[in-house]
Amino acid sequence: MSTPTQNDAIVSVRAQQIIDCKCRPAVEVVVRTASGAVGRGAAPTGTSVGMHEAYVLRDGDPSSYQGLSVHKAVRHVNEDIAQAITGLNVFDQRGIDQRMIELDGTPDKRRLGGNAIYSASIAVFRAAADARRIPLYEHLAGGPIATVPVPCFNVINGGKYAGHTQAFNEFLIVPYGTDTVDHAVEMAVAIFHKLSEVITAHTGKKPEVASSYGYAAPSDDPEVLLDLMQRAIDQCGLSGRVAFALDCASSEFYDAATRTYLLKGQRVSSAQLIDYARQLTEKYPMVFIEDLLDENDWDGYQTAVKAIPRTLILGDDLTVTKLAFLEKAHTMKAVHGFVLKPNQVGTITEALDAYAFANSHQLIAVPSGRSGGVVDDVVMDLSVGLQVPFQKNGAPRSGERIEKLNFLMRASAQYPGCRLHDIRPLLRFA
Template structure:
């Protein structure tokens, strides 16, 4: 078998939010195809790998990615011809060296990441197996518990809800099929509960959950609790929260928005602690600003009834995760490979987490894609729970179907037992 790279070709497509993205094909000498594309997020950390866009207002309002495509076709591709797709580390290191910047600003993180995905997918194709089996080096025994982003915060006409995502997780399901059903049933019941509360149907938010009906987090959590109870799932579904607090942080006066008022980090930590004592949370993500290194250890010490995870705070960067670990600032991180820009670097961060008893929680991006590699990583790495998004749009439904399909195709594969990860 000749698994050397014969050709590398990139093109511009669009993601689920109709924003241009890079897609890359790698074909080996024996004709095996690996294809990768780079999703983008709405809540984007300042230390994420660069998404290189053209800035031409005449095309997609400046969002086109022809420069990144050209960088793949004219710079990255020629440098990778003849390299073995099984040597992921070498391929990624070539691209990192070609770019020469920590944030991959020259060639574009979207160009490099799409190529990195294409390489590992081509390697799996050479071996004749699904990518998650290639990552696991054989059959998988579990699939992760999915979570569902059901209410979305942000700025609306009549209110601002500072917390970004209100999430449900069916930790008490016995099978992946039941977990998916519980999430969907609760999401659909929540529409009825919100309609009754609002007097009209809830608005669909940009991330496809329901628009937040209140500035008060407890009002939202109570409505979610009502939907869970109506479905008969009390004691089997818990909450999670993505605060994305950098989005609502004011650096000039060092305050955060909460229920229409500005509060300091100590007050926000106290409020989050109160929430975890009133409700069962699997995790709280990005409680504080991505540069609030002083307050995260205080939050971790104070809040003991849930897992504190870092997303914008860590950006899947091993050095940032190492610093957070040394400060005892977190219980884990959100695994988004496109944040750091290559599969190799993402797996290095994952390995550090596993070696130091930290959680790694894969997540898609709001500008998602069908066939997102984070699902292969989640299943292949045998992770306990993941973030799936709202059960409404195609690329999010694809993630749920992926889990059920993987469980069916791997004999004896079960839903992960996450009881040891819960703190409530």
């Protein structure tokens, strides 16, 4: 790695409002250094947002984007953050992130906006890589990469539909039975297209496109959906090479007053939901189950890890990419891993600290974009640079999700011998 010089000083920090893939306003920041290096960063937003995430500052003006504009956050970058980090060395990511955290002064980055701070943090990270004239993932990896992660595809989306509510948020396919990412993508695309035919045959009409670009769930019964997915896999001749995963996002349908969850139109207890998930893992090849329980149900997660041996239990809203939460999860043995979403915590440094702890304590990190994504999501650089086993990519539809797949294929092609990560040692159903 080259030694930082005065040419690596930040000389310009500018922000503006852009829109994400759902046409919701987002903050984009461009950082420039004295050497001419440039980095750009934009903060995505999620549909399922945990209460412990960094605060997304929006204007609240109903006359502009229904109150979702981010001009306040943009102004904080241009006036406050720019003044605070201009002149700092672009390679001092930790120092720059800490400066912004201290400038904000709130636990959840509420004053300046987590979206403002995070976008600036990414822009600095990218400018440092540009200063070295290498891809960001190689800057992060410290050299050439040997593997790219197995992409996991969200093909059926839960939610409220006419006549039923599917409580589980995402039904995913995981094409692991190959050694190239190109083939994994081809397998997933074939299954996704076949699944449309399978759902049409099942319901008598073409499936709707859901808000996260998968197919709208045609049933409130998870087993019906998993059976349809298995049928598509079988008809593509890919049996035994593609597994499943679930993102339950159970906080969305949790009733704190009764401490119950929605499942197939009924309210069930934490114990009942855990037992149902256990039954699913005994019937289907399940790589992981994410957010099985409410974001504050630590005891429930601890129980789930003991009760469900045939899959990985991952935290997302539970852990929100925060080091303190991961330390608690490790101590309690509440999860086998976590979903890595850097904008949840608000800076690259904090996200990498969370990853480092997880990695050193045998907790799996699964990078994921957000439903309101952007094309150049830094999550892809983290996925490749950290050499993780698998990542969440969304449905193989819509521009920024397709770009994530192309990113993996391009990265793999850059390095002779680069292969798809072999996740078979992690599979608990095998």
